[in-house]
Amino acid sequence: MGGQYRITGDKYPRMRRPRRRGRLVVLTAASLAVLGAAGWGTLQLIDVFTGGDPASTAGTKAVCAVKASPVAVPKALPEPGTITVNVLNATTRGGLAQKTADELKERGFRIGEVANATKEYDKKVKSTGVLLGPDSALDTSLPVLGAQLAGAERRTDAARKGSEVDLIIGDAFRGLTKKTDADRALAALTEPEPAPTVKKGC
Known part of the structure; x- marks a missing residue:
């Protein structure tokens, strides 16, 4: 370069934009402060709702433990062939x-006395009728016989x-329950009841 301005020496000035490093550092520090405050606030809220229990805070990622329930066992009911039924007619209709x-x-039942009530x-x-038996028949023979006559009242002596056991025929009697329906009702009686699931740690 010539003219009025001349560059002397072996070092030349470098042309660059003003540095903004200071502003970048400030923004980074501010962002970290905001994130830190948000994290601290979250921990405080967890402490409030869990009572400050360390186990509870750790439980945010834990899965509730499920207590294994015992295996359900099918109900044991007597077979029709082991039940003796006395059939008694309490109506004015003959031959029932x-x-x-x-x-x-x-249908496989043993028949005892057949007479008027x-x-x-x-x-x-x-x-439709009354099913009568000893106390021991309440959860054994009477439910099995009851599957044959829907709506019959069960009593024990x-x-x-x-x-x-006695099957006493009543005025509303129109016949035994259809065999297919009776078999279905009997099968439902022997199905195991689902055991309740117990949850712990929730």
Whole structure:
């Protein structure tokens, strides 16, 4: 270069933009401060809702432990062939006891007495029927017999001896439950009940 301005020496000035390093450092520091404050606030909220329990705070990533339930066992009910049924007619319609007894026999039940109902029940049963047995039959024989006559009332007699049960036919009786429906109801009785699931640590 010539003229009025001349460059002397062996060092030349470098042309560059003004440095902004200081501003970048300030912005970075401010961002870190904001993130730190947000993280601290989150931890404080967790402490508030969990009571400050370290195990609870760690539980944010933990899965609730599930206590294994015992395996459900199918209900044990007697087979129809082990149940002796007395069929008693409490209505004014003749022949119902014998007809019903024959149907029950075809379905595998043992048949005991077939007759008119005793004075206690004769012409006094307005429903489809009454199933009567000893206390021990409440959760054994009566449910099995009850599957054959939907809607029948179940009763027990503490003073009654033996294992025989009575089917007392009432005024609303129109016949036994259809065999397919009775078999389905009986199968439902023997299905195991699902065991409840117990959760811990939630």
